Amino acid sequence: MTTAEQRMPIPSELYADLERIAANATTWNRLMTTKAQIAQTPKEVIWTLNKAKLYRYISGVPADKRHEVPLLLVFALINRPYILDLRPGNSFVEYMLQNGYDVYLLDWGVPGPEDKQLKLDDYVLEYLPRAIRKLKAVSGSDEFSLLGWCIGALLTTLYAALRPAAGLRNLILLTAPLDFADKQAISFARSVDARHLNIDKLLETYGNMPPELIEYGAKALKPVENYIGSYLRAWDNLDDPRIVESWHAMHTWVTDNIPLAGATFRQLIVELYRENRLMNGTLTICGEAVDLSHIHANLLNVIAEGDHITPPCQSESVIAKVGSQDKELYRVPGGHIGIMAGSGAIKRTWPHIDAWLANRSVAVPQ
Numbered sequence: 001m002t003t004a005e006q007r008m009p010i011p012s013e014l015y016a017d018l019e020r021i022a023a024n025a026t027t028w029n030r031l032m033t034t035k036a037q038i039a040q041t042p043k044e045v046i047w048t049l050n051k052a053k054l055y056r057y058i059s060g061v062p063a064d065k066r067h068e069v070p071l072l073l074v075f076a077l078i079n080r081p082y083i084l085d086l087r088p089g090n091s092f093v094e095y096m097l098q099n100g101y102d103v104y105l106l107d108w109g110v111p112g113p114e115d116k117q118l119k120l121d122d123y124v125l126e127y128l129p130r131a132i133r134k135l136k137a138v139s140g141s142d143e144f145s146l147l148g149w150c151i152g153a154l155l156t157t158l159y160a161a162l163r164p165a166a167g168l169r170n171l172i173l174l175t176a177p178l179d180f181a182d183k184q185a186i187s188f189a190r191s192v193d194a195r196h197l198n199i200d201k202l203l204e205t206y207g208n209m210p211p212e213l214i215e216y217g218a219k220a221l222k223p224v225e226n227y228i229g230s231y232l233r234a235w236d237n238l239d240d241p242r243i244v245e246s247w248h249a250m251h252t253w254v255t256d257n258i259p260l261a262g263a264t265f266r267q268l269i270v271e272l273y274r275e276n277r278l279m280n281g282t283l284t285i286c287g288e289a290v291d292l293s294h295i296h297a298n299l300l301n302v303i304a305e306g307d308h309i310t311p312p313c314q315s316e317s318v319i320a321k322v323g324s325q326d327k328e329l330y331r332v333p334g335g336h337i338g339i340m341a342g343s344g345a346i347k348r349t350w351p352h353i354d355a356w357l358a359n360r361s362v363a364v365p366q
Helices: 011-033 081-085 092-098 120-139 151-162 187-191 199-206 211-219 223-236 241-254 262-274 349-358
Strands: 043-049 052-057 071-074 103-107 144-149 168-174 298-304 327-332
Touching: 011 223, 011 241, 043 120, 052 120, 071 120, 071 151, 081 092, 081 103, 092 103, 092 349, 103 120, 120 144, 120 151, 120 262, 144 151, 151 168, 168 349, 187 262, 199 262, 223 241, 298 349, 327 349
Parallel strands: 071 103, 071 144, 144 168, 168 298, 298 327
Antiparallel strands: 043 052, 052 103
């Protein structure tokens, strides 16, 4: 054996290794037992209905330097909306405020057992119109922009089709689950097929769709990645505070799920996933037929090419269905969440949304 091979570690080296191991153990314990600080951008509640709240974010940009048309963010019903304001430096809300937008967020809240009869109809033609009326009153603008993500994109699409004359100037859809025709490409559609899921028994038992079942259903689409890979990445990067804090914030959001109102879940599964009523032209909301050709707002449809939750086939076809003259299909590499909250979002997705929206957020002279 060489002299180098025979050399024993000196005490100072052993002590440094032990310190590093202890520090990593402390970090790991913090990641597994605490919640990260999230949603730190200042905001105020300006409207409420049942569990829902409408927030207006406080801008540091002078009023005369802001875009005239306000922006309302609408997220999904089954997750917390703070993914749009995850943490300083990785916040779409913060980014848009800095670029001069008057930003609002509709938080649907957490449905209780008493809300099990809430339907898409309620969210689309009761909650959204009332929140929008408040936004108009506060902002002083008769026109507005909507950005919907995931099920939020479904809700905003339905609203845009049913209320085309309500002042909607711009509609931005992110990973919108609208077309359910390709059952083979849509993994979740196979899971909720009538042969595999007795929705009546499920809702009779629970009332609302439990968050634990929703979380399992999403994670089961990529079990190795969600149950093992994510944690291995955190473990392998415990020495890198930047990666650790980013992972902690995302883990806080991923594990903070909420129930879905039972009647809404039934509609999603039966009328959309199984029967594809929206694309077939047979969907009705509060007795009104939903006709996508009635959408005339400027449309930006953002698709995540690697999305396993809402694959591209669910979002692409809406472009041909809408009546909008100004419409764009924008494809982004990445997954369902990564395109807006991943490390590449600030380099690709956010600047494209800003550039597209800025030119369409100037008040039109009366």
